Amino acid sequence: MMDKGSRTGLRAVPAEALTAGDVLALPDGDTLAEVSAVAVENDDFGVPALVVATVAEGRRISIATGSMVYLEPADAEIGVSAVAADHGSPEALVAQIALGHPDSATVQEVAGRLARGINLKSGSNLQDLHQLALALLIDEGDTASALTVADLLADLPFDGNFGRWKWIEGGLAIAAYLTRHDDARSARYSAAIRAADDAETDPLRAKTAAVYRQRQLNEPNVYDPEILRASAAGKTDVERDWRVLRIGVLLYLRAHGGSETLSRDALERRIAAELAAVGALNDQLAAD
Structure with missing residues (x-):
């Protein structure tokens, strides 16, 4: 997992706000990768449980709903994919x-x-x-x-x-x-x-x-x-x-x-x- 120091300069967003095109900080270090696709998987009760982001070479990153992820800052105008808000806000x-x-x-x-x-x-x-x-x-x-x-x-x-x-x-x-x-x-x-x-x-x-x-x-x-x-x-x-x-x-x-x-x-x-x-x-x- 990335420590706080390695997150400097990145922006935190709820996992549910991820969209294709975001540049995501991966969980195995300081590596960044562009997200090519995002899917949401429900639990057995039909409640969103996992956000699955697909990055380079088809790698799938599973993130629990409610978690915060870290993205490379975007110069573009903020949209739904760049909600810098704590989960529950x-x-x-x-x-x-x-x-x-x-x-x-x-x-x-x-x-x-x-x-x-x-x-x-x-x-x-x-x-x-x-x-x-x-x-x-x-x-x-x-x-x-x-x-x-x-x-x-x-x-x-x-x-x-x-x-x-x-x-x-x-x-x-x-x-x-x-x-x-x-x-x-x-x-x-x-x-x-x-x-x-x-x-x-x-x-x-x-x-x-x-x-x-x-x-x-x-x-x-x-x-x-x-x-x-x-x-x-x-x-x-x-x-x-x-x-x-x-x-x-x-x-x-x-x-x-x-x-x-x-x-x-x-x-x-x-x-x-x-x-x-x-x-x-x-x-x-x-x-x-």
């Missing part, structure tokens, strides 16, 4: 997830932005995390990873900034849905999503806000006209985007406990139907 988690979805343009694009550093007070970073969680749930069907990303948002408290809160709220809604078979855990997410409801301390303003909120819950905008127009015009990509927005609304309504017009059970049926509809549209777009 938001950046490392995103890098690991991105490694599992190399063919998803959305996952790679969003993860590439987040790899530069995640500031959980930045509205744009929170928006990217929300988009990533939605893509993993809706497009990739990777519920475990979607929940991991959603939890990065769900851990954040309401601080009075509604611009940031809408993305945290979205993460809580995703997490509440994905943990629906764990009543206690799902209830905690649902309780957290109502934090902003009780933020107003002025009694009159709080009453007015409650009336407005109930109207939104009872008569939500689920983009029916937009979806119908896009479908009638044969604009599959546009219809898909509107349906993704609809899923976000339905997830929020469900996490909020439903409303006077839409029960939680009804919302779960609608969410399942929308996920299937978007899946079919994705298949159609892929075939075109």
Whole structure:
């Protein structure tokens, strides 16, 4: 194994962030070798356990997930493959997830932005995390990873900034849905999503806000006209985007406990139907 002295000048990254083209410090000394291919091997439970990097002459380097490896510094702009973050950090988690979805343009694009550093007070970073969680749930069907990303948002408290809160709220809604078979855990997410409801301390303003909120819950905008127009015009990509927005609304309504017009059970049926509809549209777009 390389000692600390031999690592001087190298950059440390999580093993899960390795990509072809990286120049890796090998475990048998100070030798560096370019990585030609990277694969992830799961354990018997389907959990990523080993990162296998192929280097010169077909040599395979096996690295346990969660380990740090050392790479030659790159002059190029940092991307997903150059996440200089400790294992368990938001950046490392995103890098690991991105490694599992190399063919998803959305996952790679969003993860590439987040790899530069995640500031959980930045509205744009929170928006990217929300988009990533939605893509993993809706497009990739990777519920475990979607929940991991959603939890990065769900851990954040309401601080009075509604611009940031809408993305945290979205993460809580995703997490509440994905943990629906764990009543206690799902209830905690649902309780957290109502934090902003009780933020107003002025009694009159709080009453007015409650009336407005109930109207939104009872008569939500689920983009029916937009979806119908896009479908009638044969604009599959546009219809898909509107349906993704609809899923976000339905997830929020469900996490909020439903409303006077839409029960939680009804919302779960609608969410399942929308996920299937978007899946079919994705298949159609892929075939075109």
